[in-house]
Structures are given as C-alpha cells and as structure tokens.
Amino acid sequence: MRRVILILVSMWIPLFLSGCWDQDLLREVRLGYGIGFDLTPEGKLFATLVVRDVPSGEQQKPIDDIFSATSRTPREARDKLDKKLSGRLRGYKYRVVLISEERAKQDIYPLLDVFYRDPKMPLNTRIAVVKGRAADVLFLRELGGTVPIAKGIDELIASEEELTSVPKINVRSICPVMLDPGEDFVLPYLMKKEERVEVIGTAMFHQHQMVGTLSPDESTVYLLLKGKKAELARFTRKVEVEGEREGESPSPYDFITIEVKKAKQEMNVLVNKQEKIKVQLNATWKVNVIEYPRDQLDEESNVAKLNKILSKDLTRLAKQTIQKMQKARCDGFGVGRQLIAFHPEVWKKKEKNWASEYQQVQFDTKVEVEITQKGIIN
Amino acid sequence: MSFFRKLFQNNQQKTGQGNEIEVFPSLQKNIAYIQQWLFYTDDLKWRNIRFNGRDGVILYLESVADTKEIQAGVIKPIEQAKEGNITEIITAVDVKYERKLNAISQSLLQGSAVLLFDGIGEACLVQVVASYHRDVKEPDNEGVVRGAHGGFIENLSVNLFLVRNRLESQNLVVRYYQLGDATKTKVAVLYMQDLANPDLVKEVDHRLRSISIDTIISPGYIAELTENNPYSPFPQILFTERPDRTVAHLMEGRVAILAEGDPTALIVPVTLFAFYQTPDDFHSRWIVGSFIRVIRLASFLIAFQLPAFYIAVVSFHAEVLPANLIDTVKSSVERVPFPPILEALVMELTLELIREAGIRLPSRVGQTIGIVGGLVIGDAVVRTGLVSYPMVIVVSLTAISSFVVPSYEMSSAVRFLRFPLMAMAALFGFVGIVFGLLFIMIHLSKLESFGTAYLAPFIPLRIKDLKDTFVRLPIWFLNQRPHDPHPKRLNQERYSRGWEHDDQGEE
Structure with missing residues (x-):
C-alpha cells in the first residue's frame, strides 16, 4: 500500500516540477509590430524591425524603436535583431510585413516560411510591396506625425481594402494561392512620398515573384472582375459628351464619378478542339452617379448615352488591365485553376510552360455599365 | 445540611x-x-x-x-x-x-x-409553553423585487404556519423528528404526499434517523450529516429562508427540512441549476426573467474562470489578445514586479478578507471597510505598481459575478474553485485550465443529491426540463414538473390559456 502511494506521488510531483518552463510572460517580452525586408547590394537580407514601447503613464505616447540587421534568412535576422534588444523579441503581433520591390522580384516564399512554420507567428499580418526601400518607409517612424508607422501602414492598407483598390489579403490567405500553379495573386504596392506613404496600386506576382504593377484603377477593375468588391468601388472617368473641346485643358464638366453598387460577373474558360483557350469575361455593373456637374440625367436618352460611353470606356480599361496581366504572366483570375478543375487533360499538356501558354489565352472581356441611381437631385 | x-x-x-x-x-x-x-x-x-x-x-x-x-x-x-x-x-x-x-x-x-x-x-x-418570536420579515440574504416578502423565522410552528398557509392541501405532510441527544432539536420534514417520491422520503427519513450526535445546529449540521458527498466543494442541499421558494420546491416533489430555532429550510434533492434560480424569475416577465437567468449562468462561468483565463493569457498566450488591446494590457502589466499568479492571489485573497470583514463588522464600522477596500486596494495598489489595472478589473468582475448567485453557499463554492484553476493556469496555461475544468466537470457529472444527478436536466439530458433551466419559458409552456426529483405526478399545468379560444364571436 505504502509503495503504491509512493509511486502515485512520485508520478504527480514531476508534473508540478515542470513549473513554468514554457512561460512567456507578457511583461517581459518586446513586441515587434512590423518588419521590412530589403536586399543588400551583396544579395543578403536587410531586415528592419519596428518594436513598440508603450510607457505605462496614461498620457504618454507609444514610442517605436526601429533598427536593422543584415542576415541570410529572416529567422537569422530576427536573432540578430534580438541581440540589439533588451527583453525577448516576440513576433506574434506583427501588423505588417513590407518587402522592397527589389527583394520581391526574387522568390518571396523564404521570407514567409517562418510565419507558416512557427505556431506563435501571426497569420493575419498584412503584407505589401514597397517601391524603393522598405527600411525607408519604416524609418519614417510616424505617419502624418501622429500614427506610429506599423499601425499606420496597417490602417492605410485596411482603408484601401475598403475602397476595392487593393485585395483583402494577409500572410495566410496568399499562401495557398502562392503554392497553386494555376493561380497568382497581387499585393498592395506602397511608395514613400514626401514623409508620407501612399498606396500606388498593386504589385502582380507570378508564382513566388513579383512581375509587374497595376495602377489603382486597374487594380479596382481587376478586383471587380474577380468578384472581390469590398465596401466601395469608385471610378472617376472622363466622358466625352457632345462638343468636345480639343486642345483645351479638361474641364471638371467632362468627368463623372461613379460608384459600383452591384457587380455581377461571369467567367467561362472555353477550350476548343485545337486546345486554344478562350476566356469569356462578362460583367454587369450597376452604378451610382456620385459626381457629375453636367447633370442632365433626368433625360433618359442622356443616361443611356452615358451608359454606353461608360461601358465602352470601362471595357477598354478592363482589356488593358488583362493585357497587362497577361504580359506580366500574372494569372490573377485563376484560369489555370479552372483548367485543372474542368479540363485536366489540357492542363497536363500545358502545365510545363503554363506561363507562356497563359500569355496566349484569348480574353473576351465585356463590361456593361448601367446607371441605376443618380443621387437625390434628379 | x-x-x-x-x-x-x-x-x-x-x-x-x-x-x-x-x-x-x-x-x-x-x-x-x-x-x-x-x-x-x-x-x-x-x-x-x-x-x-x-x-x-x-x-x-x-x-x-x-x-x-x-x-x-x-x-x-x-x-x-x-x-x-x-x-x-x-x-x-x-x-x-x-x-x-x-x-x-x-x-x-x-x-x-x-x-x-x-x-x-x-x-x-x-x-403552557411560552413562545417569543420575532416578526416575519424579508430575509436579508434572499431579497426579491416582486412577490412575497415574508421569510422564515426561528420558530418552527410559525414556519410551518407560513408553509401551510400557502399550501392548503391535505397532501402536505409534516413529519417530526427529534435530533440531538442533548439539544433535542425538533425537526420537521415536509413533503407532498401525492408528489414526493416515496423512495426519496424514505431516504430522507433514513438519513435523519441515523444522525447520532449531542448537538444539532441547523442548517449546517443537518446538511453536513446528510449530504451525499461531504468532500465536494459544491453544496448539495439548497438552503432557503423563503416560504414561497420552499412551497415551489415542495410542489415539484422535493422534500423540505425545517428545524426549531432556525429560519432555514433545507431542500433536497436539488440540481446545480436550482442554485441559480430565484422567485424573481417568475414574477418578472418571462423574457426578462430568461435574460437575467442567462446572465446569472454566465456569471457562474466568469466567477471561476476569468482570473485563470487572465493569468493564462498574460503568462502563456499573449498572442490571443487583439493588437489594439495588447498595448493597453502590456503597458499596465510591465510595471508589476510579481508573477501574475502572485498578483492574482494577493488581490483575490484581499478581496476575500474585505468580504469576510464586511460580514463580521457592525454596520457602523462597515463603511470603513468600503473606504479601505476601495481606496487602498483599488487605487493605491495600482498606482504604486504592485498590481496591474487589468488584474484589478478581473478581480472585481469575478467578485461581482460570484455575488450574483442567489445562493450564498454556491457563491462561496464558486469563489473557492477559482484558486485551483488559477494554479493550473499559472502552471500550464490554457492546457491547465482545460484539465482543471475537466476535473470539475467529471466531479459534477458524478455528483448526486439524494439520488438525483446534480447536473440534471443537462446531464442526463431531458429536453423538456430545459424549458426552465437556462431560460424560463412562459409558465403555460411548463406543462410538466421537472423530472429530476422523480415526482409521482408529472403534469402540473393544463391548458390555462384556453380562454384564447373561447368567445370566438366577440371582438
């Protein structure tokens, strides 16, 4: 009996001896809020880290501590950065990962591998490509003099997502697309402009590499055609209504701002007998006129005319966007994925050099715009 | 000489x-x-x-x-x-x-x-026995907003009067017992002949008869001598000083035990959920009653898990905090020189001290406790940086949640349960909490009160009884009595709103 008790007790005691070996006290860690990756001239990784310090006083502003290190891999960079930091560096609250354009044109998967592998790393971190150096952006320290840089960029991208000008993506959601041979993704594309950061469109990727950029309007058209409309999607287009004055600077009367209310789209991937691939992309957008000083919208003929002009204009923009994407080999619509799903025998043949095959795909794009709301003045 | x-x-x-x-x-x-x-x-x-x-x-x-x-x-x-x-x-x-x-x-x-x-x-x-007894007043620890305000007093015959007065039925049976070799305390067992399960009555009789002790001080002595599992932290007998609550339980087929010299009725058998019900639930509208009952049950979870959860978060799993929240928490936690478990223990024990002192002190001195507790513990401790703000919030939330429980015994039980869970959280984080809750759940599932499962009607599940468990549905929904005391007769309501279908011609 005594022996049984002894054994039972000795089985339990080690359980409690283990104590706090895996404790990760919040008060002892230093939290990284953002990280930027650049390329050194030698081809090494140049990582810049933003660490947030929040003073305990009620009135005091948080201070960002920003510093860099050169290394070969992201984890090595973090270890090197940690050596310059009091307290343990913890990455579980990264808000943004910035990759310089130069670095993004190489394989970006190695930069993100640690995010997927380490269970404590955040997967909802936003990721963006920076024109120029990521370090330059992070060393701004503050956006507009008040918002700390990492938080500011995070919120900047978030607000652009609402406007359908950049896709709603994070480190987690790009992973399956990145690893899918039949689909590509785009990332927000930022630039430092006079002590501020601006979203200047999106960066197209093919597989793991950046291959080109889209302007904000092109990005919006791409996202709408893909069916990824967010809260708002606005365009300001020049409409040449009767009596176009040649050579004059455009007057505000020539422009219309529309907001896409409802976007319907249909994508059909067709393969003919010669195994030529044709993609039919038809979209119908119901739009709301936000700004149109020329007015005259109470006349139905004018509205019909505008519908026609806008349809033509936006179809042209859509075609231009797709051309740009095809040229860059960015299969943002997932044509390859459709082939894998519905025409696997065709895919098997084209898989090897899908990138060049994709450039041969014939897109048949059509955008139909219908003005349904005109505001409250007519 | x-x-x-x-x-x-x-x-x-x-x-x-x-x-x-x-x-x-x-x-x-x-x-x-x-x-x-x-x-x-x-x-x-x-x-x-x-x-x-x-x-x-x-x-x-x-x-x-x-x-x-x-x-x-x-x-x-x-x-x-x-x-x-x-x-x-x-x-x-x-x-x-x-x-x-x-x-x-x-x-x-x-x-x-x-x-x-x-x-x-x-x-x-x-x-020619003289009887001196106080007035029938509302019990201080079981007040209600609406409904009867009378409570039991220290006189058994008055108490029996209060019950009989509400339940003028031939089926209400009173059985007297004399317990305590020296005190010869008169104890009355009340039940409804047509409702209470005979096995239950027999079991109560058996357990009361086997009491052999010099002194009986009700209700604690009787409860401790008769309850199923005296080692459990959970009370298995419901104490109430309210005659209306007693009558309601009698009408569900339960047994009430009253003792001379004590204003408490002991009600058996009870389930965990009985401790979270008050007569107020039935006096307010059913939507309001249900809402308050859900809040009360939520308070049960908050009261013993929140401190453990907080400790686990700040010492193991800070990544679960949203990015905007982590700054606030971190800035407050950074100044504290103690590990979170010590911080929590100090605060929780201080709170228990204040609570206990509040009960024991005369009400005139009691105000001092409020000042000492509010100023010194609440404010100064944070300002000096000994305890963080979130911890103070967590501790006070726990305290408030535990005081929501209508039964004082259950409230103490829940407050006691925090401590083992906090220790588990400090040792193993969320895993520890899961294991702690597992042990509590296993214990609760095993627990019985006079032959009734403690978690009934949840375990074993009886869907019909859930109508009056987590929520309180309208009274005309509750056609059957709760099944947990195994009453002889289940039906308790029949077509009371039949008038809705009468008088069809009139508008």
Missing part, C-alpha cells in the same frame, strides 16, 4: 436510575425528586394550591412556561371551582396525565406546568 449537600452534589447516576420511578404518594417527595432531577435549578418555581380538599402544587420552569397562561388557564379555574374533575375545569388546550416521574420532569423542560396532588400517584401536565 443535607439540603446543601444535595445542592452541590452533581450526582448523575441517580438521574439515570429514575427512568421507571413512578409518582410518589407524598407531595414533598415528588417535589424533592424533581428538584434534584433538575439540579436545583433556580428557574423551577412552584405554587401551592388546594383542590378537592387536597393539597397540591403547580410546578413549572419560569423560563419556558408562560406564567400568564398558567394564571389564566390553570390557577384561576382551579381557585374558582375548588372541586371537580381537573381536566374539565382547566381551560388550557393540551392536558394529559403522566405517571412516570422522569417523563414529568422532561415535560417541564418542554414548557408544561405540572399539577401534583398529595396522595394521588398521577400528575397532570398542562402545556
């Missing part, structure tokens, strides 16, 4: 022998015997009378007998009649004859006046 010798003699053996002694023919001998039996207690009084031409004496204990009643119901008729049959003359209600001296002496203690006559081998016992 022999008188003094007797006075200071504490001869217990003699009283033991007196069991079978019958009344002596001599009046003096009888008085002497009773005096000795009561060890010449000073509150034993007697008065000489003369009746039917014989010398007699009225003996009584002035501390338990009502002297006015003796005067009006015994002495006055005797003085007036002078002779006749004594039972016909005395106007008091309860009169009986007794031959055994020991029983006579015992009845003195229970408030009888004893009439002894010279040469007659029989005593006449007249029940």
Whole structure:
C-alpha cells in the first residue's frame, strides 16, 4: 500500500516540477509590430524591425524603436535583431510585413516560411510591396506625425481594402494561392512620398515573384472582375459628351464619378478542339452617379448615352488591365485553376510552360455599365 | 445540611436510575425528586394550591412556561371551582396525565406546568409553553423585487404556519423528528404526499434517523450529516429562508427540512441549476426573467474562470489578445514586479478578507471597510505598481459575478474553485485550465443529491426540463414538473390559456 502511494506521488510531483518552463510572460517580452525586408547590394537580407514601447503613464505616447540587421534568412535576422534588444523579441503581433520591390522580384516564399512554420507567428499580418526601400518607409517612424508607422501602414492598407483598390489579403490567405500553379495573386504596392506613404496600386506576382504593377484603377477593375468588391468601388472617368473641346485643358464638366453598387460577373474558360483557350469575361455593373456637374440625367436618352460611353470606356480599361496581366504572366483570375478543375487533360499538356501558354489565352472581356441611381437631385 | 449537600452534589447516576420511578404518594417527595432531577435549578418555581380538599402544587420552569397562561388557564379555574374533575375545569388546550416521574420532569423542560396532588400517584401536565418570536420579515440574504416578502423565522410552528398557509392541501405532510441527544432539536420534514417520491422520503427519513450526535445546529449540521458527498466543494442541499421558494420546491416533489430555532429550510434533492434560480424569475416577465437567468449562468462561468483565463493569457498566450488591446494590457502589466499568479492571489485573497470583514463588522464600522477596500486596494495598489489595472478589473468582475448567485453557499463554492484553476493556469496555461475544468466537470457529472444527478436536466439530458433551466419559458409552456426529483405526478399545468379560444364571436 505504502509503495503504491509512493509511486502515485512520485508520478504527480514531476508534473508540478515542470513549473513554468514554457512561460512567456507578457511583461517581459518586446513586441515587434512590423518588419521590412530589403536586399543588400551583396544579395543578403536587410531586415528592419519596428518594436513598440508603450510607457505605462496614461498620457504618454507609444514610442517605436526601429533598427536593422543584415542576415541570410529572416529567422537569422530576427536573432540578430534580438541581440540589439533588451527583453525577448516576440513576433506574434506583427501588423505588417513590407518587402522592397527589389527583394520581391526574387522568390518571396523564404521570407514567409517562418510565419507558416512557427505556431506563435501571426497569420493575419498584412503584407505589401514597397517601391524603393522598405527600411525607408519604416524609418519614417510616424505617419502624418501622429500614427506610429506599423499601425499606420496597417490602417492605410485596411482603408484601401475598403475602397476595392487593393485585395483583402494577409500572410495566410496568399499562401495557398502562392503554392497553386494555376493561380497568382497581387499585393498592395506602397511608395514613400514626401514623409508620407501612399498606396500606388498593386504589385502582380507570378508564382513566388513579383512581375509587374497595376495602377489603382486597374487594380479596382481587376478586383471587380474577380468578384472581390469590398465596401466601395469608385471610378472617376472622363466622358466625352457632345462638343468636345480639343486642345483645351479638361474641364471638371467632362468627368463623372461613379460608384459600383452591384457587380455581377461571369467567367467561362472555353477550350476548343485545337486546345486554344478562350476566356469569356462578362460583367454587369450597376452604378451610382456620385459626381457629375453636367447633370442632365433626368433625360433618359442622356443616361443611356452615358451608359454606353461608360461601358465602352470601362471595357477598354478592363482589356488593358488583362493585357497587362497577361504580359506580366500574372494569372490573377485563376484560369489555370479552372483548367485543372474542368479540363485536366489540357492542363497536363500545358502545365510545363503554363506561363507562356497563359500569355496566349484569348480574353473576351465585356463590361456593361448601367446607371441605376443618380443621387437625390434628379 | 443535607439540603446543601444535595445542592452541590452533581450526582448523575441517580438521574439515570429514575427512568421507571413512578409518582410518589407524598407531595414533598415528588417535589424533592424533581428538584434534584433538575439540579436545583433556580428557574423551577412552584405554587401551592388546594383542590378537592387536597393539597397540591403547580410546578413549572419560569423560563419556558408562560406564567400568564398558567394564571389564566390553570390557577384561576382551579381557585374558582375548588372541586371537580381537573381536566374539565382547566381551560388550557393540551392536558394529559403522566405517571412516570422522569417523563414529568422532561415535560417541564418542554414548557408544561405540572399539577401534583398529595396522595394521588398521577400528575397532570398542562402545556403552557411560552413562545417569543420575532416578526416575519424579508430575509436579508434572499431579497426579491416582486412577490412575497415574508421569510422564515426561528420558530418552527410559525414556519410551518407560513408553509401551510400557502399550501392548503391535505397532501402536505409534516413529519417530526427529534435530533440531538442533548439539544433535542425538533425537526420537521415536509413533503407532498401525492408528489414526493416515496423512495426519496424514505431516504430522507433514513438519513435523519441515523444522525447520532449531542448537538444539532441547523442548517449546517443537518446538511453536513446528510449530504451525499461531504468532500465536494459544491453544496448539495439548497438552503432557503423563503416560504414561497420552499412551497415551489415542495410542489415539484422535493422534500423540505425545517428545524426549531432556525429560519432555514433545507431542500433536497436539488440540481446545480436550482442554485441559480430565484422567485424573481417568475414574477418578472418571462423574457426578462430568461435574460437575467442567462446572465446569472454566465456569471457562474466568469466567477471561476476569468482570473485563470487572465493569468493564462498574460503568462502563456499573449498572442490571443487583439493588437489594439495588447498595448493597453502590456503597458499596465510591465510595471508589476510579481508573477501574475502572485498578483492574482494577493488581490483575490484581499478581496476575500474585505468580504469576510464586511460580514463580521457592525454596520457602523462597515463603511470603513468600503473606504479601505476601495481606496487602498483599488487605487493605491495600482498606482504604486504592485498590481496591474487589468488584474484589478478581473478581480472585481469575478467578485461581482460570484455575488450574483442567489445562493450564498454556491457563491462561496464558486469563489473557492477559482484558486485551483488559477494554479493550473499559472502552471500550464490554457492546457491547465482545460484539465482543471475537466476535473470539475467529471466531479459534477458524478455528483448526486439524494439520488438525483446534480447536473440534471443537462446531464442526463431531458429536453423538456430545459424549458426552465437556462431560460424560463412562459409558465403555460411548463406543462410538466421537472423530472429530476422523480415526482409521482408529472403534469402540473393544463391548458390555462384556453380562454384564447373561447368567445370566438366577440371582438
């Protein structure tokens, strides 16, 4: 009996001896809020880290501590950065990962591998490509003099997502697309402009590499055609209504701002007998006129005319966007994925050099715009 | 001299022998015997009378007998009649004859006046017990907004009156027990003959009969001597001071135990959810009642898990905090020099101290506790950086949640349970909490109260009873009694809103 008790007790005691070996006290860690990756001239990784310090006083502003290190891999960079930091560096609250354009044109998967592998790393971190150096952006320290840089960029991208000008993506959601041979993704594309950061469109990727950029309007058209409309999607287009004055600077009367209310789209991937691939992309957008000083919208003929002009204009923009994407080999619509799903025998043949095959795909794009709301003045 | 010798003699053996002694023919001998039996207690009084031409004496204990009643119901008729049959003359209600001296002496203690006559081998016992009791007031610890405000008091017959008054049914049965070899506490077991399960009544009877103890102090003693699992932190018997609550439980087929000298009814069997119900649920509209009941059940979870959860978060899993929240928490936590578990223990124990001091202190000094607790503990401790703000919030939220519980016993149980969970959280984080909760769940599932599963109607599941568990559906939904006490009759409501389908012609 005594022996049984002894054994039972000795089985339990080690359980409690283990104590706090895996404790990760919040008060002892230093939290990284953002990280930027650049390329050194030698081809090494140049990582810049933003660490947030929040003073305990009620009135005091948080201070960002920003510093860099050169290394070969992201984890090595973090270890090197940690050596310059009091307290343990913890990455579980990264808000943004910035990759310089130069670095993004190489394989970006190695930069993100640690995010997927380490269970404590955040997967909802936003990721963006920076024109120029990521370090330059992070060393701004503050956006507009008040918002700390990492938080500011995070919120900047978030607000652009609402406007359908950049896709709603994070480190987690790009992973399956990145690893899918039949689909590509785009990332927000930022630039430092006079002590501020601006979203200047999106960066197209093919597989793991950046291959080109889209302007904000092109990005919006791409996202709408893909069916990824967010809260708002606005365009300001020049409409040449009767009596176009040649050579004059455009007057505000020539422009219309529309907001896409409802976007319907249909994508059909067709393969003919010669195994030529044709993609039919038809979209119908119901739009709301936000700004149109020329007015005259109470006349139905004018509205019909505008519908026609806008349809033509936006179809042209859509075609231009797709051309740009095809040229860059960015299969943002997932044509390859459709082939894998519905025409696997065709895919098997084209898989090897899908990138060049994709450039041969014939897109048949059509955008139909219908003005349904005109505001409250007519 | 022999008188003094007797006075200071504490001869217990003699009283033991007196069991079978019958009344002596001599009046003096009888008085002497009773005096000795009561060890010449000073509150034993007697008065000489003369009746039917014989010398007699009225003996009584002035501390338990009502002297006015003796005067009006015994002495006055005797003085007036002078002779006749004594039972016909005395106007008091309860009169009986007794031959055994020991029983006579015992009845003195229970408030009888004893009439002894010279040469007659029989005593006449007249029940003249005095009763002094406080008013029927609302119990302080079980107040309600609406509904009856009366509560039990320390007098058993008044308490039984309060129950009978609400339940004028032939089926309400009262069974008396006498518990405690010295205290001889009168205990009443109440149940509905047509509802209470006979096995349950038998079990209560069995458990009460097996009590063998000198002193019974209700309700704690009875509960501890009869409950299924005395090692459990959870109370398995519901204490209530409310007659309406008692009646409601009786009508569900449960058994109530009342004791003399205590305003608490013990109700068996009960489930965990009974501790989270109040009569108020049924006096407010059912939507409001349900809402409040859900909040109360949420408070059950908050009360014992929140501190553990917080400790686990700040010491193991800070990544679960949203990015905007982590700054706030981190800035407050950074200054604290102690590990979170110590911080929490200090705060929780301080809170328990304040609570306990608040109960024990007279209300005039009680305000001081409020100031000390609020200022020193709440504010100064954070300002000096000994405890973080979130911890203060967590501790006060826990305290408030635990006080929401309508039953004081359950409230203490829940507050006690925090500590093992906090230790588990500090050692193993969320995993520790999961294991702690697992143990608690296993224990709760195993627990029984007088043959009823403690988690009924949740485990074992009975969907019909869930109507009055987490929420309270309208009363006309509750056609059947809860199944957990296994009542003899299940139906309790039949088509009460039938009027809706009458009078179809009228608008």
